[in-house]
Amino acid sequence: KNEVEQSPQNLTAQEGEFITINCSYSVGISALHWLQQHPGGGIVSLFMLSSGKKKHGRLIATINIQEKHSSLHITASHPRDSAVYICAVRFQGAQKLVFGQGTRLTINP
Amino acid sequence: KAGVTQTPRYLIKTRGQQVTLSCSPISGHRSVSWYQQTPGQGLQFLFEYFSETQRNKGNFPGRFSGRQFSNSRSEMNVSTLELGDSALYLCASSLAWAGANVLTFGAGSRLTVL
Numbered sequence: 001k002n003e004v005e006q007s008p009q010n011l012t013a014q015e016g017e018f019i020t021i022n023c024s025y026s027v028g029i030s031a032l033h034w035l036q037q038h039p040g041g042g043i044v045s046l047f048m049l050s051s052g053k054k055k056h057g058r059l060i061a062t063i064n065i066q067e068k069h070s071s072l073h074i075t076a077s078h079p080r081d082s083a084v085y086i087c088a089v090r091f092q093g094a095q096k097l098v099f100g101q102g103t104r105l106t107i108n109p
Numbered sequence: 110k111a112g113v114t115q116t117p118r119y120l121i122k123t124r125g126q127q128v129t130l131s132c133s134p135i136s137g138h139r140s141v142s143w144y145q146q147t148p149g150q151g152l153q154f155l156f157e158y159f160s161e162t163q164r165n166k167g168n169f170p171g172r173f174s175g176r177q178f179s180n181s182r183s184e185m186n187v188s189t190l191e192l193g194d195s196a197l198y199l200c201a202s203s204l205a206w207a208g209a210n211v212l213t214f215g216a217g218s219r220l221t222v223l
Contacts, residue, residue, distance in 0.1 A: 031208055041146075041199075041216060041217045042216050043214040045214070048210070048212075086116065086152060088152070096154040096167060099152040099153070099154075101151050102152075109111075
């Protein structure tokens with residue numbers, strides 16, 4: 001069964017801390033997406049990757065194909081980073097996206 | 110550059126009615142995909158359209174349907190509404206296949222079924 005698991009489900013941290021959100025999947029994938037959803041519903045695509053590592057500002061996404069695992073890191077976290085972070089994958093041989101349940105991140109000042 | 114536009118943003122319907130939601134993609138994007146988000150099930154894929162053809166469909170009943178027009182705008186329709194259809198419906202556009210390309214999401218249409 002094609003499954004996507006995220007951890008932790010909830011994460012609370014202090015401003016400035018280094019944040020890591022994990023995503024594991026069950027079988028081989030073609031692509032993995034990291035999405036950010038702020039209260040109110042709007043979703044922003046942060047990264048799409050199929051190998052290696054990508055960086056954008058304070059955000060870094062890595063993927064380990066052999067271990068079927070991806071991480072999203074936030075350096076020098078800020079209260080504006082508070083949001084739900086969602087991992088979504090396109091499994092090999094499939095076209096549709098399968099989503100993780102999301103990680104609710106709260107950064108306190 | 111205009112983003113993805115979804116209309117209406119909010120709507121309230123009663124059981125048994127039908128609803129049509131609209132999604133206008135970013136200019137030049139040919140793929141439009143639709144998603145349902147509920148507190149219990151999270152985000153789920155509904156269907157994807159590319160060049161006016163439905164390319165993929167999620168595990169939803171036939172009451173959920175959609176179409177795409179020649180200008181890439183897409184509509185989805187839900188007939189015979191049920192209470193469980195209350196959700197945030199999101200569309201996203203991309204240059205090509207949704208899973209293999211960066212997605213740009215609309216703000217969503219929040220449907221409440223009474």
